[in-house]
Amino acid sequence: MKRLTSLLALAACFASMSAPAATLIRNATVHTLTSAGTLENTDVLIDKGRIAEIGRGLRAPDGAEIIDAAGRPLTPGLFGGLGHLGLLEIGLEPPAADARFGLGAMRPEFDVTLAYNPDSAAVEVNRAAGITFAMLMPSPAGDSGPRGGSILTGQGGIVTLDAGLEPLARAMFVDLGGDASALSGGSRAAQFMLLEQAFTEARTPDLLRAGDPRQLTPIGRRTLRTYLERGGPFVFHVDRAADILQVIAFARREKLRAVITGGAEAWRVARELAAADVPVVLAPLDNLPQNFDQVGATLKNAARLHAAGVRVAFSLRDTEPHNIRKIRQAAGNAVAHGLPWEAGLAAITRVPAEVFGVGDRMGSIAVGRPADLVLWSGDPLEVTSLADHVFIGGEPQPLETRQTELRDRYLDRVRRGAAR
Numbered sequence: 447m448k449r450l451t452s453l454l455a456l457a458a459c460f461a462s463m464s465a466p467a468a469t470l471i472r473n474a475t476v477h478t479l480t481s482a483g484t485l486e487n488t489d490v491l492i493d494k495g496r497i498a499e500i501g502r503g504l505r506a507p508d509g510a511e512i513i514d515a516a517g518r519p520l521t522p523g524l525f526g527g528l529g530h531l532g533l534l535e536i537g538l539e540p541p542a543a544d545a546r547f548g549l550g551a552m553r554p555e556f557d558v559t560l561a562y563n564p565d566s567a568a569v570e571v572n573r574a575a576g577i578t579f580a581m582l583m584p585s586p587a588g589d590s591g592p593r594g595g596s597i598l599t600g601q602g603g604i605v606t607l608d609a610g611l612e613p614l615a616r617a618m619f620v621d622l623g624g625d626a627s628a629l630s631g632g633s634r635a636a637q638f639m640l641l642e643q644a645f646t647e648a649r650t651p652d653l654l655r656a657g658d659p660r661q662l663t664p665i666g667r668r669t670l671r672t673y674l675e676r677g678g679p680f681v682f683h684v685d686r687a688a689d690i691l692q693v694i695a696f697a698r699r700e701k702l703r704a705v706i707t708g709g710a711e712a713w714r715v716a717r718e719l720a721a722a723d724v725p726v727v728l729a730p731l732d733n734l735p736q737n738f739d740q741v742g743a744t745l746k747n748a749a750r751l752h753a754a755g756v757r758v759a760f761s762l763r764d765t766e767p768h769n770i771r772k773i774r775q776a777a778g779n780a781v782a783h784g785l786p787w788e789a790g791l792a793a794i795t796r797v798p799a800e801v802f803g804v805g806d807r808m809g810s811i812a813v814g815r816p817a818d819l820v821l822w823s824g825d826p827l828e829v830t831s832l833a834d835h836v837f838i839g840g841e842p843q844p845l846e847t848r849q850t851e852l853r854d855r856y857l858d859r860v861r862r863g864a865a866r
Contacts, residue, residue: 468493469840470506471821474515477788479522479796479810484788490520492817495840500813513821513835521791521826522809523578523818523838525798526770527761528681528707528727531580532562532569532605534767552644552661554618555669556600558584564609567848568767573607574845575771576820576833579808580605581761581798583619583681597621597637598644601673602681604802606818608838615803617705618673622684622693624739634689638696645700648674674702679802681705681727685739687714694722705801707761710740713747716754725757725801730780732763748793749784758789759798778827790827816840 469492476485478500489504490497506512559582563569572580583602599621603613622637644661647654648670654660662670682693685708694715697704706712707727712719719726728751732743744750751758760777762769773794781790799809808818817840824831836843 468498468507468510469513469837469842470504470510471513471515471520471819471835472504473517474520474821475517476500476811477519477521477791478812479792480812482812487517490811490819492819492837492840495817497811497813497815497817497819500811515821518824518834519822519826520811521576521820521822522795522799522811523820523836524576524774524826525759525794525809526572526577526580526607527773527794527798528581528583528602529761529767529770530585531572531582531607531767531770532564532566533558533582535563535566535568551663552596552598552640553600553663553666554598554644554648554673555663555665556584557603557616558582558600559603559605559613559616562605562611562613564605564607564611566767568770569607570844570847571768571849572770573836573838573843574833574847574850576774576822576826576836577770578607578818578820578836578838579614579799579804580607580770581617581802582613583617597626597640604804606808606838608841608843614807616673617679617681617802618670620680620682622682623686623689623708624737626683638692641696642700644670645674677703679703679705681707683708685710685737685743687711687742689739690715691718694718694724697724698722710735710747711742712756713744713750714742716751716756719751720755723757725759725797726751727759727761727798727801729763730760730776745779745783748780748789752785752789757797757801758785758793759801760793774827775829778829781827787827 471490473487476488476490488502491499491504562582581602581604584599597620599619601616601618603616605613623634640661647662648667651667680702682704684690684693684706690706690712693704704724706724709726709728710732712726712728728747730748733745735741735743748758760773762773762776777790777794781787796809799805807816817837819837820833821835822831823834
């Protein structure tokens, strides 16, 4: 009996150690990204990993940590965009790059999240900058030139930057436009033909006869059919206005939940995107065209789309994992070119969470939601501001990285040398 009592006490001890302690953030400027708007001089209580209360003059539970925000901004954790975080360590080292499937056949069963490494050095760098979730995606053809692969590049998924492996939601990626034309026989006109063949195979596999040309493997047909039945998002990487209109028409025919990424010329078809309720995940810094698909690129893209009623989220063209943290700088540039400040913040918090199916868990601040929060030193869209506190699931995240450790090591040597 004594041994059982001891074991129960030990289990309770471990349970208390693993459960997040309550934290009360006092006197913050809370950007809820909900209908409640921005709340001045407001407290947020974090308990058991979730937002327990929001209000003024909240009482701190016994043993709770108290953080005085002194009016500083408190926002949801930021979205890191679509990229290769945890999939690419060093670009010129093939064993450390897992984002591309180089065979030529369409393989919708290719799931890039299976290669995700939460221990990548880039994860802690971006987390310390306020990034708490990101969408992992397979490499589009334009990342490094068309070297094999297919226009149906495979599956990606939303991950949180707290060492978890399992994606919270998935998306299917399709690469279209000029960069991908080499993957469809040299013409973008063939891209929708090939996609329609693949979708028909997936929906009606029993109609296939021996000798019929096939785009998918048996597993690929099952994967794509299941994905279509569940209504998951299809993310189309496309820039040219004419190609975006083709995507809208294709999505309507196939009854798909389409998302545009890239979208350099999306502003030219803003009315059609809004009418079809197709969101755009764009790069706010697109200005000068990199190719003929981006001739209409402009820094006012986001502002014009937002004014037309299109849901706008942000991602960077540069999918290198270490640069994801620059997403808030890009959002600030969009604000400088006409996008309302609140919409700029929403484009890296609430909107991408809603677009990719995790809006009930992250992207906004509300009672009952997981406490994925960032307390900033100043305006989060200003490059001079820093993340003072980062929480994921109510757990305070370390802000130390390899870079800060190197900084501190060598600054200490410099100071000691100067003191001699």
